[in-house]
Amino acid sequence: MNDSVQLKIYFTGVGGQGTLLASRVLGEAAMTAGYAVLVSETHGMAQRGGVVTSTVIIGALASPIISPGEADIVVSFEALEAFRALSRCHSQTVVITNTAAIIPYSVAIGQAHYPAVERLMELIAPQVGQLLTLGAETLAQQAGSSLAVNMVLLGALAQTGRLPFPGKIIAGVIATRTPPKHVDTNLRAFQLGQEAIARQVPPRKLKTA
Amino acid sequence: MxxxxxxxxxxxxxxxxxxxxxxxxxxxxxxxxxxxxxxxxxxxxxxxxxxxxxxxxxxxxxxxxxxxxxxxxxxxxxxxxxxxxxxxxxxxxxxxxxxxxxxxxxxxxxxxxxxxxxxxxxxxxxxxxxxxxxxxxxxxxxxxxxxxxxxxxxxxxxxxxxxxxxxxxxxxxxxxxxxxxxxxxxxxxxxxxxxxxxxxxxxxxxxxxxxxxxxxxxxxxxxxxxxxxxCPFNDIQGQGPWGVVASGVSVNYVQDAIADLGLADRVTMLKLGFTHPLPAELIGAFLGQVEKVLVVEELEPYLEEALRAVAQSQGLTLPIQGKAPELFSRLYEYHPRLVRQVIARFFGIDYQPPEVLGPAQILGCPVPERPPTLCPGCPHQAMYYTIKIALEELGLDAVFPSDIGCYTLGLLPPLGMADYMISMGASIGTAAGISRATDQPVVAFIGDSTFFHAGIPPLVNAVHHRHNFLLVILDNGTTAMTGHQPHPGVKPAPPGYDGQRIDLKELVQALGVDAVKVVHPLQYAPTLQTVKELLSQSGVRVLISRAPCLLYVQRLTGHKKTRTFYVGPECHDCRHCLDYFGCPALHPSLVPSEGGRMVIDAALCAGCGFCSQWCEAIHAQ
The missing domain is CATH 3.40.50.970 (Thiamin diphosphate (ThDP)-binding fold, Pyr/PP domains)
Structure with a gap:
C-alpha cells in the first residue's frame, strides 16, 4: 500500500441509473486492496429522476466530499451530467462518460434545449486532462441487461490505469457483492467496459497494491 | 444473517x-x-x-x-x-x-x-x-x-x-x-x-x-x-500558535486543509466531539496556548459563542472568529476547498485555489436543470390532474395548502398545485385558516403517512370548529419518499410485517367529517365525478385517493408492467397533456423528422393507462 495515494473520484448520473452501487463497489474494492477509502452518497428526494452524485475518495484524505474544481476522475452515466460535472474538474481531470442522453423533463416539454452530445463532448475535451467516451447502454445490453451501465463504467474506470489497484479486485467485489442472479451479466458488462477503453487508451502499467 | x-x-x-x-x-x-x-x-x-x-x-x-x-x-x-x-x-x-x-x-x-x-x-x-x-x-x-x-x-x-x-x-x-x-x-x-x-x-x-x-x-x-x-472524543491535536476548533464533519475538512497547506507545525486543533456541556477547562487550556482562533462549524456559531464565553471568564482577549462575511457563513454546508481558503485567509497565508470551470459559461447558455419529478404512473399525478380539470369545469380558482412527501413535487409546472407548505401535518390547519380568512375555495393535500403522523388533531379541530375545505389524502399505502417504510395504514404490508392495519376511511368517518369518499385516482371518469361533487359541497370534506405507490409495488412483488401506451396519428397537437398533466413519459418527439409531435417514451411509460382515459389519441400497444 502506498501512503501517498490521494484520488478523488466523482460519480454523477440520473436517479435510477445505479450510481450508488457503482461507488459502493469501487469503495469495497479499494478497501479490499488495502487503501483508506471514503464514499459519500445522495439519498432522498433527488433520487426521483433528479441528478444523483456520489464520491469515492481513495488514500490519505479525511474529507468525504469533493469540492468544485477538485475531482481527479469524473465517471458520468449521462452526457449532459458529464458536462455539468465540469464544475468539479481541473485541467488534469480524467472524464469517463456514457454518451447516452437522458432528456430532462424541462427539455422534453420545450422549456430548455438539450445540446447535441457531440458538441458537449467537444466542449469538455479541451478543458480536462483526458476525455473517454463510450456507449455504455449498448454495451450493457450486449452484456445482458440495460441496467448494467454502472458495471460497464466501472470496467472503463478500471482500464484507465489511474486506480492504484488492478481491475480484477473490482471484478472480485462484483462477483461477491452484487445479487447472484446478476453476477454473470455484471461481470460481462465490466469486461465490455474494460475492452471499450482498451481500444482507446494505450495500456498503462498498473501500480500494484 | x-x-x-x-x-x-x-x-x-x-x-x-x-x-x-x-x-x-x-x-x-x-x-x-x-x-x-x-x-x-x-x-x-x-x-x-x-x-x-x-x-x-x-x-x-x-x-x-x-x-x-x-x-x-x-x-x-x-x-x-x-x-x-x-x-x-x-x-x-x-x-x-x-x-x-x-x-x-x-x-x-x-x-x-x-x-x-x-x-x-x-x-x-x-x-x-x-x-x-x-x-x-x-x-x-x-x-x-x-x-x-x-x-x-x-x-x-x-x-x-x-x-x-x-x-x-x-x-x-x-x-x-x-x-x-x-x-x-x-x-x-x-x-x-x-x-x-x-x-x-x-x-x-x-x-x-x-x-x-x-x-x-x-x-x-x-x-x-x-x-x-x-472524554476521548475531545482532543487537542498538533502544536502551533494558530488555533482551529472544529466539530462534526468539519473536523475532516480542517485536517485535510492543514495537510494541503503544510501547516502541521503551525496549527493546534481542538477537535470537539462531546459538545454539551463543553469542557471549559480543556477549552481554557487550548485558548491559553494559541494566539488566535478560527472556529469551523457548519450552520450556527454554537461553539464560537461558547468559546468566547470561556475566554471571557478566564480573562483572555485573543481573537476568536468563525462566522463573518470574509470567513464562514451560517448558510449551507462546507467543503474542503472552502475550509482551506478560509483557513488561509484567516491566518494570512498566500493560497490561490485553482479556477473552477463554469459549465454554463463554456456552453454559452444555462445548462438545462434536472429537478426531481413524480414518477410515470404515479397516482398522485393523476389525482392532481383530475382536480385541476374539476376546478376548471366548475370555474373555481382554489388555494392548495400542501404537506411533506413525494407529492410536494406537485409544486412544479405544469401541475402548480402546492401553494403553502411548512411542516408535517400543517396542510390541514392551514386550510382552516385560509378558508376562514378568505372566500377562496381551499383544497388541501396530505399523504397517508403524514396524515397519521400529524394530520389527525387538525382534522378533529376542523370538524369541531365547522371549517370549510376539501382535504385530499393521497393514500399510496406507504411512506414513499423516505424509502417505503410501513405506517399504520400500510397496504400492501411488507412480508412478515404484523402491524394491525388502521383503515383511513373508518378513521376519518369516526371523526365526523361532513363527507368522505374513496376513489381510485387512476380511474378518471368516476374520480372526476366524485371530485366535482365534493367541490360543490361545503364543510369539512375528505377525499381518500387510494392507489399504491408504483415503485413500492414493483419492489415488493417484482411486478413488471404488462403494457405500454402510444400516441396515435389522430393526435391534433393540442398539448393538453403537456399543459395539464406532465407525465415524464409523455413529451414532444425529439426526433427531428417527427416534427415535434407528441410521443410516449415506451421505456418510461408505466402502463397505468390514465392518459388514455381522457385523450382519444392515446392507445394501448
Missing amino acids: HFLLAGQPGDKCLLLGNEAMARGALEAGVSLATTYPGTPASEIGDRLYQVARETELYFEYSVNEKVALEVAMGAAAAGLRTLCAMKHVGVNVAADTLITLAYAGVKGGLVLVSADDPAMFSSQNEQDNRYYARLSGLPLLEPASPQEAKDMVVYAFALSEALKLPVILRTTTRINHARGVVTLGRLKAPQPHGYFQKDPFRQVLVPMVARRAHARLLQQQALAAQEAEQ
Whole structure:
C-alpha cells in the first residue's frame, strides 16, 4: 500500500441509473486492496429522476466530499451530467462518460434545449486532462441487461490505469457483492467496459497494491 | 444473517454512517429502537428493522417522532437500552417530551439521534439542533466519521446510564450518508425484559416534582461537564500558535486543509466531539496556548459563542472568529476547498485555489436543470390532474395548502398545485385558516403517512370548529419518499410485517367529517365525478385517493408492467397533456423528422393507462 495515494473520484448520473452501487463497489474494492477509502452518497428526494452524485475518495484524505474544481476522475452515466460535472474538474481531470442522453423533463416539454452530445463532448475535451467516451447502454445490453451501465463504467474506470489497484479486485467485489442472479451479466458488462477503453487508451502499467 | 450481525470483532466493513450507528447500538445491547423515517436518518431505522427480525431487539416505525421518543423513554424507564432516531425537524415534534424527559431522566440508556441537514438536501429548513442540547440541558455528541458514529453510540449508552440522562447524538447528512471503513466491536445481546420500578415522586412531573427534578438536572449537568473534560472524543491535536476548533464533519475538512497547506507545525486543533456541556477547562487550556482562533462549524456559531464565553471568564482577549462575511457563513454546508481558503485567509497565508470551470459559461447558455419529478404512473399525478380539470369545469380558482412527501413535487409546472407548505401535518390547519380568512375555495393535500403522523388533531379541530375545505389524502399505502417504510395504514404490508392495519376511511368517518369518499385516482371518469361533487359541497370534506405507490409495488412483488401506451396519428397537437398533466413519459418527439409531435417514451411509460382515459389519441400497444 502506498501512503501517498490521494484520488478523488466523482460519480454523477440520473436517479435510477445505479450510481450508488457503482461507488459502493469501487469503495469495497479499494478497501479490499488495502487503501483508506471514503464514499459519500445522495439519498432522498433527488433520487426521483433528479441528478444523483456520489464520491469515492481513495488514500490519505479525511474529507468525504469533493469540492468544485477538485475531482481527479469524473465517471458520468449521462452526457449532459458529464458536462455539468465540469464544475468539479481541473485541467488534469480524467472524464469517463456514457454518451447516452437522458432528456430532462424541462427539455422534453420545450422549456430548455438539450445540446447535441457531440458538441458537449467537444466542449469538455479541451478543458480536462483526458476525455473517454463510450456507449455504455449498448454495451450493457450486449452484456445482458440495460441496467448494467454502472458495471460497464466501472470496467472503463478500471482500464484507465489511474486506480492504484488492478481491475480484477473490482471484478472480485462484483462477483461477491452484487445479487447472484446478476453476477454473470455484471461481470460481462465490466469486461465490455474494460475492452471499450482498451481500444482507446494505450495500456498503462498498473501500480500494484 | 444480516450483514450488521455477521461482522466479527475487529472486522473492517465499509459502512454508511447510519449503518455504523445501527451497529453501534447492537454492540451496546440495544433492546428497543424506534424511529419515524426522515432523510438523512432513515437507514438507521431501516437497518434495525431488518436486524430485529433475526434477534430479540424490538423495533418499530412509530407514528411520529414524539411517539417514537415516548415509546423509547417508557422502555428506558423500565431499564432497557433504547435508541430513537429522527431527522432534525423531527426533534421539533418530539421536543415537548424531550425537554421534560431531561428533568425525569432515564434508568436504561436512551440515545436520541438527531440527523441535521445543512444545505437542505431533503428538508424544509437547516436548523442547528445542537441548541436542543442547550435548551434541554442534555449531553450532546457530534461524530466526525462513520467509525466515530459507531463508537459514540456505544459510548453514549454508557454515558446515558452513568448520568441517568438521555444523550443526544447529533449528525449531519455528510456523516449519515458517508461510507467509511469501520472496525467492528463485539455485539451484545439485548436485554429481553425490563421492570418498571415505581418512583412517582421522581417521574410524575407535577410542579413540586419538577422543581426538584430541575435542580437534579443541573447537578447531572455538572457531572456531564466533568465527563466532557475526560472524554476521548475531545482532543487537542498538533502544536502551533494558530488555533482551529472544529466539530462534526468539519473536523475532516480542517485536517485535510492543514495537510494541503503544510501547516502541521503551525496549527493546534481542538477537535470537539462531546459538545454539551463543553469542557471549559480543556477549552481554557487550548485558548491559553494559541494566539488566535478560527472556529469551523457548519450552520450556527454554537461553539464560537461558547468559546468566547470561556475566554471571557478566564480573562483572555485573543481573537476568536468563525462566522463573518470574509470567513464562514451560517448558510449551507462546507467543503474542503472552502475550509482551506478560509483557513488561509484567516491566518494570512498566500493560497490561490485553482479556477473552477463554469459549465454554463463554456456552453454559452444555462445548462438545462434536472429537478426531481413524480414518477410515470404515479397516482398522485393523476389525482392532481383530475382536480385541476374539476376546478376548471366548475370555474373555481382554489388555494392548495400542501404537506411533506413525494407529492410536494406537485409544486412544479405544469401541475402548480402546492401553494403553502411548512411542516408535517400543517396542510390541514392551514386550510382552516385560509378558508376562514378568505372566500377562496381551499383544497388541501396530505399523504397517508403524514396524515397519521400529524394530520389527525387538525382534522378533529376542523370538524369541531365547522371549517370549510376539501382535504385530499393521497393514500399510496406507504411512506414513499423516505424509502417505503410501513405506517399504520400500510397496504400492501411488507412480508412478515404484523402491524394491525388502521383503515383511513373508518378513521376519518369516526371523526365526523361532513363527507368522505374513496376513489381510485387512476380511474378518471368516476374520480372526476366524485371530485366535482365534493367541490360543490361545503364543510369539512375528505377525499381518500387510494392507489399504491408504483415503485413500492414493483419492489415488493417484482411486478413488471404488462403494457405500454402510444400516441396515435389522430393526435391534433393540442398539448393538453403537456399543459395539464406532465407525465415524464409523455413529451414532444425529439426526433427531428417527427416534427415535434407528441410521443410516449415506451421505456418510461408505466402502463397505468390514465392518459388514455381522457385523450382519444392515446392507445394501448
